[in-house]
Amino acid sequence: MKPQLLKFPIVLVFVFLSVSCSNDDDGGSQEVADFTVSSFTDDRDGTTYKTVKIGNQVWFAENLNYTLDNGQSACYDDSASNCLLYGRLYRSDDAATACPDGWHLPSEEEWQELFDYLGGNTVAMNLLEVGASFQNRDVEFNLLAAGRFWSTQVGYEFLNNTGFYWTTSPGGSQFATTKFIEFTPGTSLTVDWENVGRKMSCRCVED
DSSP states (O other), rough: OOHHHHHHHHHHHHHHHHHHHHEEEEEEEHHHHHHOEEEOOTTTOOOOOEEEETTTTEEESSSSOOOOOOOBBBBBOOOOOHHHHOOBOOHHHHHHHHHHEEEEOOOOOHHHHHHHHHTHHHHHHHBBBBBEETTEOOOOOBBBEEEEEEEEETTEEETTTOOOEEEEESSSSSSEEEEEEEETTTEEEEEEEETTTTTBBBBOEEE
16 A cells, blocks of 8 residues: 555646646746847947846946046046946036947936846845846846045045946936935945036946
8 A cells, every 4th residue: 555655646746846837838937037248349439348138128237438528537546447447437417428329328217127127126236246147147237336436525435335326317406416326235226316516437228
């Protein structure tokens, strides 16, 4: 009798696995993440950027490093090597037009679409870091804690601690403010607003 009793649960397990596998193919199965890496060369200065397709969006996988003609963009601590590593820092009005043709500075809503695709802000905070992976695939967004320029009195601050990324969305203040994404690796990914004269990083998204 014992051999017959052992066969029964084995059959049940087989049926369960068969149903589970078939359910993976139906409309309720989890979407497989799309992280397609490519590159784009900016015709203005010949700089080539890594790009990544995440969901329905294509993003720069690096911070913009384009020198503005008005001289208002900056390297952290005025060091050219920091521009190579972290990209340049821009005022809000300059960031709004700094991306090359075919690309633009994202709105708050476009950033949120990215976060939601990855599972919400808390999950995205970890998946957008350098070296992060999702569903056994490298995400390749490489969001950096590139710091910012606050003012001539304060100078540069927060390098390798927090990244600040301008959006095109207006801030919630009576003064001239613009919303930005604030990213502290392993800690927070939030939206805030600040004076348009601060200098922060810029990520471009495809039109």
